[in-house]
Amino acid sequence: MALKTTEVEAKGGQSRHRSLGLSDEQALRIYEVMRLARAVDERMWLINRQGRAPFVISCQGQEGAQVGTAAALRPGSDWVAPYYRDAGVVLWFGMTARDQMLSFFARREDPNSGGRQMPGHFGSRRLHIVTGGSPVATQLLHAAGVALASKQRKEDAVTAAFFGEGAASQGDTHEAMNFAGIHKLAVVFVCENNGYAISVPQSHQMAIQNVADRAAGYGFPGVVVDGNDVLACYEVARQAVDRARRGEGPTLIEAKTYRFTAHSSDDDDKRYRQAEEVAIWRQKDPIQRYAIYLREAGILQDPVEAEITERVNQQVDDATDYAEQAPDPTPDDLTTFVFKQEHKP
Amino acid sequence: MAVKTVIEAIRDGMDEEMARDESVFLIGEDVGNRGGVFLASDGLYKKYGELRVIDSPLAESCIVGVAIGAAVNGMRPIAEIQFADFIAPAMNQIIEEAARFSYRTAGDFNLPMVIRAPWGGGVHGALYHSQSIEAMFAHVPGLKVVAPGTPADAKGLLKAAIRDPDPVLYLEHKRTYRLVKGEVPEGDGVVPIGKADVKREGTDLSLIAYGLMLTYCLEVAEKLAADGISAEVLDLRTIRPIDRAAIIATARKTGKVLVVHEDTPFAGVAAEVMAIIMENAFDALDAPVMRLTGPDVPAMPFNHVLEEAFMPNPEKILAKARELAAV
Incomplete structure (x- = not known):
């Protein structure tokens, strides 16, 4: 099955990204962050399978939904509450390949957790990335609270909460959307629907086709978007973020997507997914689709692509070498920071 | 020094801290117009408005989870659980989230927040309005748990809890609310957490x-x-x-x-x-x-x-x- 060519022109004859207000540089930047998220992830699997690190959890296949929506936000002043697949979101918000690899190897210098949490449990106060744990959907309420504080102080920051459709079954999801709707909070809820809660397919998680349909019950719009079309994700997120910033309240975006890997390095997805299904979705790879678009739009010529590839590879190599050699925490680190006691340098 | 009841001391403590620090706010069920089912926040809604005394939906995980997010973003929330007996739906947010924000980020995040919960029996409250919950939460590293017994301690520990950089579970015994009266010092009268x-x-x-x-x-x-x-x-x-x-x-x-x-x-x-x-x-x-x-x-x-x-x-x-x- 051939990869589908992305529509290059929007209505009015302009190229799609420009009609969305994205410059060529911004369009390429989105592509590069997607590539970096994928490349770091692929390297982690390689290292995991070599037995050099115990665990990996993946973003692969969901980079379009992640970077496309995050790109509509303002890193630095806006906030994100990501979930464990959101490498694309946190890279867009300023994390680096080194940060990710330090977390992957659980080193002392890991800025997310000092090597305490599993990989994928992102957090940085400085970058406005709310720390996440492993219980799902709790971060949606945190996002509502962050947005409440912005409203209380009359600031125009927007907070985006990211979650899988699995987390949509949790009570916290309902409580967060209900509260955000009541107070018209500047929250964008982004559901990355990859069709499975580990092995449980959507048909056994809910009796409806679209998580976005639930938004009506909370008094705000719900939008379904092709999660593997990064510009489409950007477009709906742009509208949701603008609406939130105007004080008109939340939006629920449901990005239909797919994870290319097993749930984690400890999962075997062959037990519950057909190889044919995975192959079909790989043909819809958001990175390849976007690359075709950028080439057809005339801004991703071979030398540009080569430069991006080189930068990405260089960052992944550097991050791997740096993090693998970085020191572990010491046993003395076990008991620090139970409470606020020390300031991070 | 004025003689106060425990409930008056708690109300005074919240009022004074909200007047002192604009980042302090209260969220919970019936805390607004009703002034709380025990009148702990009586008058605060009129004084501070609906953005600082927030009537929440009947959802405890929401109350605590929203408080966590607000604390992340520079506020000092007081989250009221109407009865300690109803705290169970918020346990995931309290134990898995609030109690370990500092630890799991190696000190990058901290949560200055208070969870107030009326507890204890002897009030004809039956199974679900009488419980003692202190042991369950005291077991959790990363949480501070206080349980004052006098008006002066109720006010002083509440002030300490609000000013504390970490999550504090503040237990107020329902039977003491109006039963126990005592002198409360003028001024702050902060009682340090961790001192018997x-x-x-x-x-x-x-x-x-x-x-x-x-x-x-x-x-x-x-x-x-x-x-x-x-x-x-x-x-x-x-x-x-x-x-x-x-x-x-x-x-x-x-x-x-x-x-x-x-x-x-x-x-x-x-x-x-x-x-x-x-x-x-x-x-x-x-x-x-x-x-x-x-x-x-x-x-x-x-x-x-x-x-x-x-x-x-x-x-x-x-x-x-x-x-x-x-x-």
Whole structure:
């Protein structure tokens, strides 16, 4: 099955990204962050399978939904509450390949957790990335609270909460959307629907086709978007973020997507997914689709692509070498920071 | 110094902190226009408006989860759980999230937030309006748990909790709200978290308690004095971080200790206090450490005979203290 060519022109004859207000540089930047998220992830699997690190959890296949929506936000002043697949979101918000690899190897210098949490449990106060744990959907309420504080102080920051459709079954999801709707909070809820809660397919998680349909019950719009079309994700997120910033309240975006890997390095997805299904979705790879678009739009010529590839590879190599050699925490680190006691340098 | 009830002291504490610091706000069920079901926030909605005294939906995980997010973004929320009995839906947010924001980020995040929860029995509240929850939460590293028993401590510990950089579970005993009156110092009168208080000096035995049981133990000490028994009463005030030094000091001083709480005994606060004494003051003991607690049943029944049978009261404490004194 051939990869589908992305529509290059929007209505009015302009190229799609420009009609969305994205410059060529911004369009390429989105592509590069997607590539970096994928490349770091692929390297982690390689290292995991070599037995050099115990665990990996993946973003692969969901980079379009992640970077496309995050790109509509303002890193630095806006906030994100990501979930464990959101490498694309946190890279867009300023994390680096080194940060990710330090977390992957659980080193002392890991800025997310000092090597305490599993990989994928992102957090940085400085970058406005709310720390996440492993219980799902709790971060949606945190996002509502962050947005409440912005409203209380009359600031125009927007907070985006990211979650899988699995987390949509949790009570916290309902409580967060209900509260955000009541107070018209500047929250964008982004559901990355990859069709499975580990092995449980959507048909056994809910009796409806679209998580976005639930938004009506909370008094705000719900939008379904092709999660593997990064510009489409950007477009709906742009509208949701603008609406939130105007004080008109939340939006629920449901990005239909797919994870290319097993749930984690400890999962075997062959037990519950057909190889044919995975192959079909790989043909819809958001990175390849976007690359075709950028080439057809005339801004991703071979030398540009080569430069991006080189930068990405260089960052992944550097991050791997740096993090693998970085020191572990010491046993003395076990008991620090139970409470606020020390300031991070 | 003015004489206040516990509920007045709590209201004054919130009011003064909200006036002092614009980042302090209250969120909970019925806290707004109604002023709280116990009137703890009476008048605050009119004074501070709906963005600082927020009537939440009937959803405890929402109350705590939203408070966590607000604390991340520079606020100092007071999250009110209407009855401690209804805190269970928020346990995931409290234990898995709030208690470990600092630890799981190696100190990058901290959560200056207070969770207020009216607790305790003796109010005809039955299974779901009478519970003691302190042991469940005191077990969790990363949480501070306080349980004041007097108006001055209620106000002073509330102020300390609001100003604390970490999550504090603030337990206010419902029976003490209007029963216990006392002088409250003018001004801040902050009571530090983690410091127990000798409420009555004595030499023959020690009664260790908190919350409503403090009032009962003080009554008992008075009666014991009439028998010629000098009882010291140590008010823990903070359950965690527990004041080990104060516990060890009173055990060493009297050599006989009775720990009293209405919570059930198994793996409870008394068990921890007894372990601290055994590990640190065994050589000073003149008798085995005793405890008087609620019974090991799921919760307090509604019927008054059953409720009285559940609750420790001055008579039961007096009998146990005399037993200890006679050893």
